[in-house]
Amino acid sequence: MNIGKHFVFIFIFCFFSKFTFADSIIKDQYIEIQMGNASGDFSGLDFINPVGVGSTSNATSGNNIILNDVDKSDSASILTLSTGGLYNEDIAVSLSFQTLNSLNAKGYATFGGTAYDQVMKSSGNSIFLGGGYHIKSGKLFFEPKLELGIARIKSDGTQGAEVGSSGTFPSKTNTNLVSGISATIGYNINPKVDTIVNLGYKDFGKLKTGVTGNPPPSGMNTGEQLETDLSITSISIGLRYKF
Numbered sequence: 001m002n003i004g005k006h007f008v009f010i011f012i013f014c015f016f017s018k019f020t021f022a023d024s025i026i027k028d029q030y031i032e033i034q035m036g037n038a039s040g041d042f043s044g045l046d047f048i049n050p051v052g053v054g055s056t057s058n059a060t061s062g063n064n065i066i067l068n069d070v071d072k073s074d075s076a077s078i079l080t081l082s083t084g085g086l087y088n089e090d091i092a093v094s095l096s097f098q099t100l101n102s103l104n105a106k107g108y109a110t111f112g113g114t115a116y117d118q119v120m121k122s123s124g125n126s127i128f129l130g131g132g133y134h135i136k137s138g139k140l141f142f143e144p145k146l147e148l149g150i151a152r153i154k155s156d157g158t159q160g161a162e163v164g165s166s167g168t169f170p171s172k173t174n175t176n177l178v179s180g181i182s183a184t185i186g187y188n189i190n191p192k193v194d195t196i197v198n199l200g201y202k203d204f205g206k207l208k209t210g211v212t213g214n215p216p217p218s219g220m221n222t223g224e225q226l227e228t229d230l231s232i233t234s235i236s237i238g239l240r241y242k243f
Contacts, residue, residue, distance in 0.1 A: 028089075040232050044105075063223075090133060090134050096129075100125070118159055122153050123154060156172070185198075206227065211225045212224040
């Protein structure tokens with residue numbers, strides 16, 4: 001993950017998060033940082049190629065070439081920065097920013113006896129609100145939450161790189177609604193600091209690359225595009241500082 005490109009945002013987020021719930025009914029306010037791993041689950045990979053459907057040995061459906069041997073899973077690192085607190089001592093609320101490193105889906109289509117991998121690459125950021133319960137037992141606590149927010153995911157791709165082709169799908173920034181659930185298990189190290197483990201699931205919806213134009217990239221046709229739906233499950237560890 002290229003954490004450096006997010007340093008300025010993280011600094012601003014940390015600085016102003018102290019005032020997010022200031023003078024409000026939200027108590028036990030905190031800032032939190034988590035790092036972990038996300039497992040991506042793609043619904044499949046659609047290869048739209050209106051010209052190529054007439055010259056492939058793959059099965060087709062309309063303008064879609066049905067890819068063979070589709071790999072619908074991948075993993076990537078994530079970084080999450082949050083601020084939050086408690087309402088009425090047992091309702092947990094949070095505002096979070098999350099970066100997602102590159103997740104890839106791929107399959108292949110055969111043209112003229114040669115198989116060409118179609119690889120879709122997606123990465124980006126999301127910001128979301130969470131709300132749920134805070135259940136405490138001694139130094140341990142448990143926070144199950146529902147989450148809702150917005151993601152900006154950039155998707156692009158390559159075609160036939162493994163056989164020396166330089167074909168690339170244009171990038172497209174997808175702005176999607178994100179929904180999910182999470183469960184945080186924490187331990188009070190001291191009155192100010194907690195260590196936490198977070199398990200999460202998020203649905204990012206439909207992602208698309210850009211569409212190849214006219215003239216198209218070398219070795220490709222006009223109108224090519226990759227599409228998929230993405231969800232992730234994640235596990236992260238981190239620290240929570242209360243103020």
